[in-house]
Structures are given as C-alpha cells and as structure tokens.
Amino acid sequence: MKVRFSLIIAALLACLGTTTASAQSDELSLPLEYNVYAGVNLGGTAPIGLPAQIRSIDGFNPGLNLSIGADVTKMFTSKWGVSAGLRFENKGMTTEASVKDYRLTVNIKEGDEQGEKRGYYTGKVKNTTDNSYLTIPVKAIFRPSKRWDIKGGLYFAYAIETEFTGKAFDGTIRETPEHGRVAVKVADYDYSDDINRFDMGLEIGGAYRLYKGLSVKADLSWGLLSTLDGDTKKVDMTTYNIYLNIGLGYKF
C-alpha cells in the first residue's frame, strides 16, 4: 500500500510538472489552475435495482475508501472552463444479505477436486468489494461565482487491484430444483479475477471555496460499465460503481 501510494504521488507530480512546463509557453490570458485534493468514497458497487432473489440487506459497511488526486483547470472565460486530472482511489464496501434461490458459483480452491460448483443458493451471503483504481476525470466547469465550481463530465478508470470475495453461510444449495438440498454451513467464493479492469462513467459535482486556496468538494461518480465480467456469469448480477466522493482540495 505504501509503495503504491508513493508511486501514484510521483506519477501525479510528474504529470503536474509537464503541464506546468507547457503552461509557461501558454499565451492565453487566463492562467492554468493546479489543484490537489484528498477525500473519501462513500457508496456502493451495486446493482441498479436489486435482483428479486435478494430478500433483505442485513448489513452494510462502506469501509474507508480513500482518494487522492490532482487536476489542472483551464478557464476559457471567467465562467466556463475544462479540467483534467489523475486520481488514485479505492472503491469498496461490505454488504450482508439474505438471498433466496440465488444462482451462485462457489469456488473450491484447495484439495484434489478443485473447481467451481454452481447452483441455486438460499441463505446468507457476505460480500466484500475492494477495488483500487487509477482514474482520469475529464470535466467541464461552470463557475457562477468566485466561490463556486460546478463540474460535470466523464471519468475513465483502470483497476490496478481488484477484490470481490464473499462467504455463503447458514444456507442450502442445490444444482436445480430437481435435486435435493445440500447444507452450506459456510463456503467461500472469490470472484476477484472476474472484475472488469476498465470502468468509465459520469461524474458530476461541485466545489466551494472556503478560504484562500482551500475548498470542500463533493463529486458523484456513476459507473456505466458493469464491474462484474458479464461473460463469466458467476453471479447473476450486474453491478455498477456508484460513489460519492467528499473531500478537501487546495488550489495553488
């Protein structure tokens, strides 16, 4: 984690450095603005509309998802401009749910009968998602006053680390209703390798300048690509990254 963070910061600084260098030859009247920020991601990697097989959500823990980033803003007029940047962030959460007749693939990873067993599962599940992304947000900026920035645009993200693991417990599984039920006291599954590395989506938000360069910001990012690889069909669910990022920024 430590190594990863320092690498990211180095990359961000390098990125800033090159844009600074090119900015010096810029002849437009309004100067480039440099902004760094840090915050937390709150939200879920969740289906839009829960599948009917989920009968209750028994627990939700957003976890601590940090984000750190920098961006460069170019204002064309006093009110309108664009920004682009680079951000390192985690998106994750833990949820506990009760499911009924939910199609699930349990991954047996050890022993001489390794492999995936698929069936209809009724019982409890606990999922943990924790993905680390390198994200490039590209946004248009509307600045109605000196204190407010309203932003909207797209983000493109690449997951450098993915985790989607879970436990099925206190339930029963069977291949189809033509088969008998088999008890699942506890079984593990791991779909970490089935997470789509690439994600993109919409990002809208705003920043409010508190004092000098310091501002508070909130951005909603709404993923448009399913985080689960649709081809593998290991879980009957299409999930999207929907997170609200709240943080502090500083403008140089």
Add this chain to the structure above:
Amino acid sequence: MRKLTLVAIASSMLLCTSCIKDELPGIDADIEEVVFENTDGVLNVTYRHSEIDIYIDESRIDPSDMTLSAIISDGASITPSPAAIKDYTTPVTYTVTSEDGKWSNDWVITVISNDLPTYYDFENWYQPYGKKYMMPFENIGSEEQPMQLNIWACGNEAYAYVAGKHDYTAYPTQPSTEEEAYSGKHALKLVTRSTGDLYKPIAAGNAFIGEFDASDYEPRNGTHFGLPFRKRPLKFAGHFNYIPGGSTHITGEPDNCRLQAVLYTTDEQTKYLTGMTIADSPNVVARAEISSAGTEGYQRFEVDFVYTSEIDTELLKSGGYNLAIVMTASRNGDIFDGAVGSTLYVDNLQIVCDENL
C-alpha cells in the same frame, strides 16, 4: 445550498438502487413431509429426493386402504390429489409442480411391509434420477417381479458438489469392479475422499442402513441410522478387504475401518440413531462391531451381537426395534478425520438371526 441538493440527489439515487423487490414465485417442487391420518403401524418414513419409503407393520395398517396427505413446497401443486389415493400396495407416483410452473418432480411413495433382508451381496446398483453416483439396493421381489428396496444410504449426495461432472467412480460410495469383488459382479466399495473444504477436509467412504439428510448443517445429525427389524440378530458376518490410505488428516494416526451393527428400540423421541447418538444411546440393546488397520486381501469376519438388555419379543414382532449397519473406510470420518484414499471393500454381509423367534 447547492451542495446540499447535490448530496440529497446522490443519496436518493443510491437509495433507489437498494429497494427490495417482491418475492419471486417459488421454484421448489418437493414433497416435504407425508402426514398420516393414523400413525399406528407406521414404523419409519425415509426421504430421499423424489423418493419416500414408508415402513409399516401390516398387522396394524392395511396398505390397500391407507390415507395420507403431503406437505408440499409453498405455492406448489400436486397431482393426483393424495386424498384420492387409498391403495399403496404398489408404488404411487405424484407429480409436484413449483409455484412458478417451471419445475416439476415426480415423487414416488413406496409402502413397505416386508421384513428387511438379512443377506447383502451388493450385486444390485442403480443410479438415482439426475445423479452421477450409484447406490446399492436390495431386491426383495422375485426374478420375474423385482421389488427394489432402498435401505442403503450414504453421504454421496453431499459429495455431488465436489465431484461435479465426474462419474460414479469419483464418489466415496460406489460399486466395485468384478475383479475387486469377493464374489459375483460387485462388492460395496467405500473410499475416503478429499473435499477441498477447509472445514470438512475429507468425506469418509461410508454406507449404512437408513437415510441421509444432506440438508442438515451437522452431518452427524444428517445420518439417520436404522430401519425396522423384526428378528433377533445373533451374529454379524461377511467378507471385507481394507487398504488404509496412510495416516489421518488431523491426528496423523494410521487410518482404521469399522463395520458395526446395532439393534435398538424406537420410541417417540428416538425414531432413529444418528452419528451423534449411535455410540451411547440408551436405546441400544445389542451391538456387533469389527475394526481393522488393514487386511491382506479379503478376510472373513464373524462377530457376536453383545446384548446389554433382554429383547421384548412382542415389541420385536410389532416392529418396535430397528437394525442399523454402519460401515466406514475411516473410523473417525464422522469428525472429518481420515486418510484420503483409504478403501474398504465389503461383500456378502450377513445378519445371522435366531431361527426360533
């Protein structure tokens, strides 16, 4: 203010993704339980998926005039209506269709008034519907009119998830080849398998008289040992061949096989013995047991039933006693200790009974 609005929009968007939908129509198409108008004379009921066997005492209940009802899955339907059927002298097939209409299972109810056989050569095997594994059965009919009696149970159902697409030879309980048999075409072959499960690392090769409920969290409660037996057993005999797989998974001791036969009384509390109770249930009246750390090929055994209390002859004749034969390739398989590969062959088992009773 704007920020507040933004947060409100964002959180309401998140909320609307987490609404619980109405429950879907059920997909179960099962008979969960059969219920009798009069339970007098009903000795035992065993459930396997899509097969229900009812053991009765014919002096108290007439299989040609029986009334039973079925508790089926929520919302499911059953044809014909059990209320319309009285004659159970031959097996009766009911079709249960799930609430969503997409699944249906044929459930066969068989009423058995015959005595259990006392000689078991493991020549007859069948593949249960939709399964990849094989199960032994006893033929209590004649050559011309066979009647299949499914008295044997094992943990194969729970192993189906591990075995996946493999055929019956991947399972803990299976028929042997002709070469491996003591006589005839098959012997019973029990192999202790690895499960790949951290919590239950092995599945001991096992077979027993009774039923196995794979949906029980505690497998030792899921093994229901014993079926009604109306004779007085004296000796437990047969041939076995045991090749231990090495030292056991947990304790590292050499693996042992065990064959035991137990006679016990049944009552309201104790319809059957389980993996939890077979060792010390007060209902047990007689035991015969043999264990081994390995044999040089087939070995004949004959052990006496040791009685700890007198038999009530009247109760015995009316079906008040159950006999359980329990065999395992790993003696401590019930607590998931055993050596992967331990193999026990059993052939021509016999319960020698008192001819004068």
